[in-house]
Amino acid sequence: MKIAIASHVHPTAVGGLAAYQRELVAGLQSFSRINGESLSVQQLQMNQDDNSADLKRSRWVSQFASRGPLLRLADSLNRVMHHHPSWTLAVNTADVLHFIGTGSEITGHPLWREAREAEVPFTVWPALHPENCAEEAFDLQLYQEAEAVFCQSDHERELLITKGVAASRLIRCGLPPMCHPNGTGTRLRSKLGIGMRPVVLFVGRRDEWKGYPALLEAWPLVMRQCPDAVLLLAGPGDADESRLAKISPESVRDLGCPSEQDKADAYAACDVFCLPSACESFGIVYVEAWSYGRPVICGTAPASRELVEHDVTGVWADQQPQPWSHSLLRLLMHPDQRHRIGLAGLRHQLMNFTTEQMIGDHLKAWKITAPKY
Numbered sequence: 501m502k503i504a505i506a507s508h509v510h511p512t513a514v515g516g517l518a519a520y521q522r523e524l525v526a527g528l529q530s531f532s533r534i535n536g537e538s539l540s541v542q543q544l545q546m547n548q549d550d551n552s553a554d555l556k557r558s559r560w561v562s563q564f565a566s567r568g569p570l571l572r573l574a575d576s577l578n579r580v581m582h583h584h585p586s587w588t589l590a591v592n593t594a595d596v597l598h599f600i601g602t603g604s605e606i607t608g609h610p611l612w613r614e615a616r617e618a619e620v621p622f623t624v625w626p627a628l629h630p631e632n633c634a635e636e637a638f639d640l641q642l643y644q645e646a647e648a649v650f651c652q653s654d655h656e657r658e659l660l661i662t663k664g665v666a667a668s669r670l671i672r673c674g675l676p677p678m679c680h681p682n683g684t685g686t687r688l689r690s691k692l693g694i695g696m697r698p699v700v701l702f703v704g705r706r707d708e709w710k711g712y713p714a715l716l717e718a719w720p721l722v723m724r725q726c727p728d729a730v731l732l733l734a735g736p737g738d739a740d741e742s743r744l745a746k747i748s749p750e751s752v753r754d755l756g757c758p759s760e761q762d763k764a765d766a767y768a769a770c771d772v773f774c775l776p777s778a779c780e781s782f783g784i785v786y787v788e789a790w791s792y793g794r795p796v797i798c799g800t801a802p803a804s805r806e807l808v809e810h811d812v813t814g815v816w817a818d819q820q821p822q823p824w825s826h827s828l829l830r831l832l833m834h835p836d837q838r839h840r841i842g843l844a845g846l847r848h849q850l851m852n853f854t855t856e857q858m859i860g861d862h863l864k865a866w867k868i869t870a871p872k873y
Contacts, residue, residue: 505543507600621869652782677791683764701770706737711776716743719823790845
């Protein structure tokens, strides 16, 4: 089977879509070697820059398309803007074309047309954030026309069904941990000079959707009862100096955007992982924390609460300082609960979120859409 993979996000970039691409390609190659099955993967280069004039034009056309009567005209403009001769050859020699990521870049639709003209099955990994999902006309049409759409949660699946996507085309598929498996907590603790102090880790974009401001506001409340605790912060975005100024510098360590090894060390070093997110397509960081046996605290995002079972594999908390500090203190001050919930999370990850399961779900869907396999 020849699989062509395309995305407007480059596989070497930072973020979930790029990490998914890397894990998918590596997993397919490993499956082929271990099982002796002939699989080849070609990654189509989209050659788009986030600041490019092409991307700005794409977003303009996408907004244009949101006006129903103008969708056909916008579709014609999109075809002219996003036709790349190299795509035609790649698609014509593929058995399946898999597109990753949808949105205002609107590159998926011309690729779907290439696949349709070549009579090649077309599948999509949209990675929607349902709570913050704009109803892009191109995207909805893409989901309705694709042979298969991969969903990371039942919440995402139900949303697409309400938008008119056939349930039979929706494939539920989780993700394995994508962090390095060899993190060493003592290495990072020594580097940061925090010894054996209790550690809470946040990994994510530093914005309101991820609950970063709420976490910073909750931390002084935590310090009143657990003054030795240390908050590790990792991820892109504004550090929010005004809120950090209200926190003792001795109780916070900012890792910036850490290397993959430093991120793995941080998972291994922490006692509790938290991401008070209100908007998620899945929540890969929870799965990664589980892979190190760490208890997790999630926010209000429906996909997160579907993934994390309250008081079993993690703890739920509203995106407000008081309930958030209460959940943090509960786990920081009760090692027995931390241990129980962390082990349950590790078991859940090993049973349900592995590379083998992800690859199996993809191959099953692709073999159904490509009948000769």
